[in-house]
Amino acid sequence: MLATHVVPWTSAPRVASARTTRAERHGAWKRPGGTDGWCGGHEKARLYGRSVTRVSASDARGGASMENHVQFLLSLTRRAALVATVSGLCLGPALASESEEEASPDQEPSTSDSIAEQPSVVAADSTSTPPSGSPLDDPWEGSYVKPALTVSQYVEEVRVSHAECPPALFARNVSLDFANTPYHFFSPIVDHGEPRGSVRRAAVSCGFHEIQPAG
Amino acid sequence: MKQACFYLPWALVKDDEEAGILCQRAWLLFRENLLSLDTVAIDASRYQADEDDVFRAIAALEKSLDGILETVPARLK
Numbered sequence: 001m002l003a004t005h006v007v008p009w010t011s012a013p014r015v016a017s018a019r020t021t022r023a024e025r026h027g028a029w030k031r032p033g034g035t036d037g038w039c040g041g042h043e044k045a046r047l048y049g050r051s052v053t054r055v056s057a058s059d060a061r062g063g064a065s066m067e068n069h070v071q072f073l074l075s076l077t078r079r080a081a082l083v084a085t086v087s088g089l090c091l092g093p094a095l096a097s098e099s100e101e102e103a104s105p106d107q108e109p110s111t112s113d114s115i116a117e118q119p120s121v122v123a124a125d126s127t128s129t130p131p132s133g134s135p136l137d138d139p140w141e142g143s144y145v146k147p148a149l150t151v152s153q154y155v156e157e158v159r160v161s162h163a164e165c166p167p168a169l170f171a172r173n174v175s176l177d178f179a180n181t182p183y184h185f186f187s188p189i190v191d192h193g194e195p196r197g198s199v200r201r202a203a204v205s206c207g208f209h210e211i212q213p214a215g
Numbered sequence: 216m217k218q219a220c221f222y223l224p225w226a227l228v229k230d231d232e233e234a235g236i237l238c239q240r241a242w243l244l245f246r247e248n249l250l251s252l253d254t255v256a257i258d259a260s261r262y263q264a265d266e267d268d269v270f271r272a273i274a275a276l277e278k279s280l281d282g283i284l285e286t287v288p289a290r291l292k
Contacts, residue, residue, distance in 0.1 A: 157216070
């Protein structure tokens with residue numbers, strides 16, 4: 001029974017002092033997170049240092065009483081609770097964000113206040129998560145854009161531009177000065193020197209002369 | 216037209232968020248079809264694509280453009 005009391009008295013200070021020495025030697029506790037990835041490394045070093053001090057003081061008194069052992073166990077429990085709290089504080093937001101992503105991967109914000117913040121949030125997620133390959137997965141990829149016109153003005157601009165499109169497909173890249181140019185000019189749409197089918201009809205409908213192939 | 220299509224979702228999202236999201240998705244599809252048309256046209260200039268491929272790409276681009284305009288609610292047009 002005595003041995004079980006003695007074991008934590010002899011082993012715990014050695015481990016604690018060794019870890020404190022390693023932390024002081026490498027200076028890991030000075031940086032947030034530490035070298036071992038343990039968030040709040042300075043808290044860990046401080047906790048170990050406190051336990052070493054308390055145990056050494058009680059050792060100096062020379063009494064390995066039951067009361068001191070209970071205090072040591074309580075300090076261990078308190079230390080474990082603190083470690084769990086610090087770990088929870090460090091890992092909590094990350095786990096919460098992961099759970100939110102898993103729960104609603106395509107959920108969009110419902111308030112208008114969150115619209116302005118949405119691109120920055122998406123940008124942060126796009127840097128932390130690997131790209132999925134399809135741009136349609138993240139419609140707000142990129143920076144925030146401030147449009148100068150209203151919706152109706154943009155719609156009108158699209159309509160006006162679209163109304164010019166069908167003849168412009170053939171005529172825009174070639175000015176009207178080339179209206180007498182035979183459609184053989186359009187090498188991309190000519191197959192073996194002879195335009196076919198819809199391309200031929202479209203070229204003729206746009207005012208280009210149809211010529212008979214030589215031979 | 217491409218520039219107007221690019222800015223339209225951002226102008227729309229201020230008034231109607233859901234419509235803005237749909238419009239943004241339609242814009243991405245439009246952009247994808249535009250790049251596809253570009254690629255097919257280049258291939259056709261090298262005799263590596265048929266004219267029907269080019270016209271299919273044009274039809275897809277037109278369809279995606281109509282999709283952009285359909286996402287705009289009638290009250291905002």
